[in-house]
Amino acid sequence: MPDIKHFDPDTALDRAVTLFWQRGTDATGIADVVQATGLSRSSLYATFGGKAQLQAAALSRYLELRSRPVFEALAADIRGVPAIAAFFERLVAARCAGEHARWGCLVTNTHATASGGRPEIREILDRHHDALRMAMRTALETARADGQLRADLDVEAAAEALTLQAYAVNLRSRAGAEAAVLLAGVRAVLDGFTTTEER
Amino acid sequence: MPDIKHFDPDTALDRAVTLFWQRGTDATGIADVVQATGLSRSSLYATFGGKAQLQAAALSRYLELRSRPVFEALAADIRGVPAIAAFFERLVAARCAGEHARWGCLVTNTHATASGGRPEIREILDRHHDALRMAMRTALETARADGQLRADLDVEAAAEALTLQAYAVNLRSRAGAEAAVLLAGVRAVLDGFTTTEER
């Protein structure tokens, strides 16, 4: 009996993700979302229920659609250290050039915002952090099994360090940092983890 | 002949710094600054000239008063790698406990905000980045002269890497990261830079 939605919620959510990602969540108004999606305020509120929930949904969708696949590719890459290097090369490239250049990472950006303190948002930030850290750990363990790593390296700590390094790359790229500089920094960390023979 | 100011501009600016640092610049309204400083809107605008300029002044003051002294202490510390380790230990301690716990770093936070794109703000961010990187480089060169570093370490790249690591510590601490985890990550990076005999 009832009417059905005249639009695709996921498509609309993707538009919101783009806005929040590029301009910043706090700087993006509902009016901007209305204009970008083409749908009305009524439909927006009926579907997502307010800006806070829309932000949480957008952040979660960014994590699952933008971050997760890359993390899974890293964890599945059996090359070890070269897999991690490739991850960072593609990360830096995406952050400094192309369609999303200088946008940073929506999750990383959210860390510094006021909304980053809300429990529901915080939970997504932690989920993102754990996902990346675990992927790094898997890649490092593969590298260890292949004898690519220093014997005394703490894999757990190294995974955390690389995850932190990725956050900083996201952050600094938004402020215009050069790709070569970011890559050199990442490589310095990675080189410190590998065996002398590997270098 | 004219009247003089009935307040100390620097004291008022410090109050603004505290607000921007804790709550976030975008989330802090002029009304909040008025209340925290105790002075009126007229005096605020006559002295600082609008929120954008107030933000730039506050960010610059944070850099000179909060960051710069710590950077200079790092550069002046002749211990080398232990000096860098001490820098990070105090950083993590300050970010996770005490008066400013979970506030992050005002400069780091600003990277992710919309205002971080404005040229005047961007210039301060770069100034901060260069200051920390140079301090790291000086400490690393001291360490190198003392034979504490791996022979093939690129000091320039290592300084960038440590600077990036500091940003990530600032960022993640605001989201509630544990001090021990952050320290372990930092130590993993630092251990990778030192000679095997030092470990």
Added chain:
DNA sequence: CCTATCTTGGAATAACCGTTCCAAGATAGG
């Protein structure tokens, strides 16, 4: 003491924020 000149307090303003509401429109089962 007087007056030119700045500072100060606080009201006023216009734009914008997220959110709500309701009449009109669209849909699909009966």
Added chain:
DNA sequence: CCTATCTTGGAACGGTTATTCCAAGATAGG
């Protein structure tokens, strides 16, 4: 085709935003 039920467009709302303005007050040189 009819109708119950949801969706949609768009106006409206109260609150907050940064900013401006002006009369009243304070200051210090003459």
